[in-house]
Amino acid sequence: MQYGYFDDERREYVITDPRTPTKWINYVGTLAFGGFVDHTGGALICKGDPALNRITKYIQQMPASDFKGTTLYLRLKEGDGYRVFSPYFVPTLDPFDFYQCHVGLGYTRIASAFYGIRSEVTIFVPPDGSCLLRDIRITNGGDEAVEVDAIPVVEYTHPQALTQLTNADWVPQTMQSDAYRGEDERVILAQYAFMHKEKRVNFFTSNRPVSSFEADRRRFLGANEYGSWARPLALQAPELSDTEARRGDNIGALMHHLGEIGPGESARLITMLGQAESIEAARPTIERYSDESKVDAALAELGAFWDEYLSAVQVETPDRALNSMLNVHNPRQCHTTKNWSRYLSYYQLGLGARGIGFRDSSQDTLGVMTHMPGEARDLIHTLLRVQKRDGSAMHQFNPMSMEANEGDSREREEGPHFYSDDHLWAILAACAYLKETGDLAFLDETIPYYDKDRDGEPIEEGSALDHLLRGIEFTRRTVGAHGLPSLGYADWNDTVNLYEGAESLFTANLYGRALLELIALFNHTGDAASADRLRGYYEGMREAVNEHCWDGAWYIRYFDPEGKPLGSKQNAAGQVFTNGQSWPVLSGFATGERARRALDAVYEHLNTAKGIKLSTPGYNGYDLAVGGISSYPPGAKENGGIFLHTNPWVVIAEAMMGNGSRAYEYYSQINPAAKNDLIDEYELEPYVYPQNILGDEHPLFGLARNSWLSGTAAWMYQAGIEWILGVQARYDGLLIDPCIPAGWDGFSVRRRFRGATYAIEVRNPKHVEKGVAAVSVDGSRIEGSVIPVFAEGGTHRVEVVMG
Numbered sequence: 001m002q003y004g005y006f007d008d009e010r011r012e013y014v015i016t017d018p019r020t021p022t023k024w025i026n027y028v029g030t031l032a033f034g035g036f037v038d039h040t041g042g043a044l045i046c047k048g049d050p051a052l053n054r055i056t057k058y059i060q061q062m063p064a065s066d067f068k069g070t071t072l073y074l075r076l077k078e079g080d081g082y083r084v085f086s087p088y089f090v091p092t093l094d095p096f097d098f099y100q101c102h103v104g105l106g107y108t109r110i111a112s113a114f115y116g117i118r119s120e121v122t123i124f125v126p127p128d129g130s131c132l133l134r135d136i137r138i139t140n141g142g143d144e145a146v147e148v149d150a151i152p153v154v155e156y157t158h159p160q161a162l163t164q165l166t167n168a169d170w171v172p173q174t175m176q177s178d179a180y181r182g183e184d185e186r187v188i189l190a191q192y193a194f195m196h197k198e199k200r201v202n203f204f205t206s207n208r209p210v211s212s213f214e215a216d217r218r219r220f221l222g223a224n225e226y227g228s229w230a231r232p233l234a235l236q237a238p239e240l241s242d243t244e245a246r247r248g249d250n251i252g253a254l255m256h257h258l259g260e261i262g263p264g265e266s267a268r269l270i271t272m273l274g275q276a277e278s279i280e281a282a283r284p285t286i287e288r289y290s291d292e293s294k295v296d297a298a299l300a301e302l303g304a305f306w307d308e309y310l311s312a313v314q315v316e317t318p319d320r321a322l323n324s325m326l327n328v329h330n331p332r333q334c335h336t337t338k339n340w341s342r343y344l345s346y347y348q349l350g351l352g353a354r355g356i357g358f359r360d361s362s363q364d365t366l367g368v369m370t371h372m373p374g375e376a377r378d379l380i381h382t383l384l385r386v387q388k389r390d391g392s393a394m395h396q397f398n399p400m401s402m403e404a405n406e407g408d409s410r411e412r413e414e415g416p417h418f419y420s421d422d423h424l425w426a427i428l429a430a431c432a433y434l435k436e437t438g439d440l441a442f443l444d445e446t447i448p449y450y451d452k453d454r455d456g457e458p459i460e461e462g463s464a465l466d467h468l469l470r471g472i473e474f475t476r477r478t479v480g481a482h483g484l485p486s487l488g489y490a491d492w493n494d495t496v497n498l499y500e501g502a503e504s505l506f507t508a509n510l511y512g513r514a515l516l517e518l519i520a521l522f523n524h525t526g527d528a529a530s531a532d533r534l535r536g537y538y539e540g541m542r543e544a545v546n547e548h549c550w551d552g553a554w555y556i557r558y559f560d561p562e563g564k565p566l567g568s569k570q571n572a573a574g575q576v577f578t579n580g581q582s583w584p585v586l587s588g589f590a591t592g593e594r595a596r597r598a599l600d601a602v603y604e605h606l607n608t609a610k611g612i613k614l615s616t617p618g619y620n621g622y623d624l625a626v627g628g629i630s631s632y633p634p635g636a637k638e639n640g641g642i643f644l645h646t647n648p649w650v651v652i653a654e655a656m657m658g659n660g661s662r663a664y665e666y667y668s669q670i671n672p673a674a675k676n677d678l679i680d681e682y683e684l685e686p687y688v689y690p691q692n693i694l695g696d697e698h699p700l701f702g703l704a705r706n707s708w709l710s711g712t713a714a715w716m717y718q719a720g721i722e723w724i725l726g727v728q729a730r731y732d733g734l735l736i737d738p739c740i741p742a743g744w745d746g747f748s749v750r751r752r753f754r755g756a757t758y759a760i761e762v763r764n765p766k767h768v769e770k771g772v773a774a775v776s777v778d779g780s781r782i783e784g785s786v787i788p789v790f791a792e793g794g795t796h797r798v799e800v801v802m803g
């Protein structure tokens with residue numbers, strides 16, 4: 001069963017059946033103003049923090065057929081009453097003659113036909129971020145003229161999203177709406193929580209005359225809400241009640257009589273939903289987008305933004321699904337994770353104080369480095385502000401208040417309260433930024449540490465480089481009995497929470513990788529003393545890892561406080577962990593035969609045709625001594641599930657080892673496009689990576705969840721571009737070192753780098769998987785495979801012959 005297809009030319013995925021197994025969503029706008037739109041027209045919209053300033057009431061857990069946040073009703077006169085239906089299918093669920101939802105870059109377009117009426121609604125936030133626009137076009141597809149009414153509806157939430165769900169007295173007592181009627185018979189509905197009346201109001205309006213409106217949900221649904229969203233009783237009367245809600249569940253509904261539409265003729269209606277200090281302050285936005293040509297221009301401008309963004313890297317390979325992912329959907333998802341961190345999705349409800357994760361956002365920057373290095377840099381700067389003087393990092397923070405906390409570790413009172421990996425990810429992020437841009441001045445920027453004095457002022461500040469080095473020193477001195485980094489509350493795997501005294505092999509390797517990055521940096525800046533010192537640290541950790549962590553056929557993953565291993569053949573559950581094998585290769589601690597055997601253990605014990613599992617076998621029963629992992633049934637999430645974020649690390653490790661066919665096999669098996677024919681099992685959007693797929697120990701093996709906001713996006717992008725296609729930023733130029741399936745004749749990449757464009761053609765006449773025999777730039781042979789930086793810019797032809 002398929003629910004849609006890829007339209008690569010328009011850079012869209014087109015859903016052709018609204019009854020997808022879960023809602024499939026698309027992002028509009030940014031965290032400053034925006035949210036997501038689902039494929040049946042529902043929308044969750046916020047301005048700033050989704051927990052504190054939410055506009056529409058969108059409750060993910062309610063059934064798919066439910067009204068969620070927004071909809072549009074159309075109605076036709078029929079007998080004494082009206083035939084009322086939604087062109088979005090939900091919430092009226094009428095039989096449709098035609099339905100398509102075009103999931104585009106920053107917009108969603110729903111096209112449908114019901115009862116002879118064709119509709120096309122384009123939903124987007126214009127680049128100025130001022131409101132959510134719906135550009136609605138209604139066409140009479142029949143042979144006779146018809147009168148059509150259009151009633152767009154919004155349901156509001158209290159801005160404090162969690163309070164909306166926990167208090168059913170205070171919230172409705174504070175919710176109010178006012179109507180502003182203009183001379184041209186247009187209506188602006190203002191909605192606010194009473195305490196915010198003077199400083200922020202939601203506005204909902206349109207560009208056409210409104211004959212009546214409704215702001216009270218009870219009146220709209222009718223019969224004390226024994227009318228429903230599927231059949232609102234108010235829509236059986238000619239007009240709405242013009243009620244300005246003084247309390248209760250506030251909505252905005254605007255009655256538009258579009259008048260008689262002749263056969264083949266169309267009417268256009270534009271709605272705007274936004275938030276401003278006051279209605280007066282909203283008027284310029286409302287005026288602007290009441291003009292159809294301004295709406296057209298905003299959509300074109302949005303398209304131009306994405307043209308520019310995606311043009312940073314474009315590839316052409318023999319694999320269409322890979323091209324479509326690397327050219328459009330994957331970089332788009334990277335933009336989304338960079339923007340939204342783990343705040344808000346169909347799965348991340350954005351109700352609490354989680355905010356931005358230090359580890360997650362550090363990794364998210366790696367996926368946008370080529371496309372928007374400046375914004376990545378700003379985010380890295382922000383992250384370093386929540387690093388502590390001791391070098392460790394606060395686990396998560398709210399980017400608006402810059403208030404940080406220690407994440408879930410607070411749940412275990414006795415501690416430890418640090419995560420052993422967080423601070424090290426920032427080193428990878430910062431070095432990627434430096435290699436991409438050459439902007440070494442960043443290292444000298446002064447950034448405060450998070451620790452505050454009594455007045456809330458930072459106690460100390462240091463250069464960006466000082467921050468990175470303190471991260472290294474923290475890990476160097478925070479080690480356990482085997483000389484491996486102390487686990488803290490957890491490492492990358494949030495759910496293995498061993499008692500104090502445990503050690504992490506993952507963090508040992510991340511430390512190794514971070515050291516390699518800094519050594520390369522110091523070699524570039526000519527600081528031989530620092531490079532030597534860090535090389536000493538590196539060698540020390542390499543020894544500890546290889547002396548204590550080799551289990552005979554693979555690497556173990558942790559030591560518990562008693563020095564017993566986890567991820568060992570000695571264990572009944574959790575015998576072998578994927579990250580225990582990929583990361584020793586990424587750190588360079590495992591080489592040669594050991595590296596090969598570790599990666600073969602992944603293929604043998606952890607790989608499935610649907611992706612690589614995180615560990616196996618799963619824990620079967622809750623066990624406080626291992627923590628959160630054992631709260632899941634075997635095969636789910638971190639407990640033996642296919643946790644996709646870790647798959648690209650294996651792709652990268654295989655590429656480092658020169659195994660192009662294996663790297664490509666792992667890459668392709670989780671390409672969401674490859675799931676398009678398996679949706680009834682897989683269930684999620686085939687145009688983005690999800691976080692997890694149930695593993696083979698679970699009866700629902702293959703079922704995916706938690707789409708969009710996952711570190712999988714940034715790492716699959718790097719795995720594809722930097723390791724399979726092999727195009728990597730270096731301090732002194734662009735390295736080309738592909739690792740591809742032997743069957744490929746070649747491929748091409750067009751990439752921007754430090755102001756120049758590199759048009760790279762790779763040929764593979766001998767059908768090898770790795771190895772570069774000859775490189776020429778603008779027709780002249782060069783030594784090695786690092787293409788120089790072109791200070792003068794321009795486009796440069798790079799020809800690479802593998803062999």
Ligand code: GLC
Nearest residue numbers: 342357359360492493494495
């Ligand atoms: C989630 C978290 C991420 C963590 C991963 C594994 O994706 O956002 O920080 O590394 O789970 O536990």
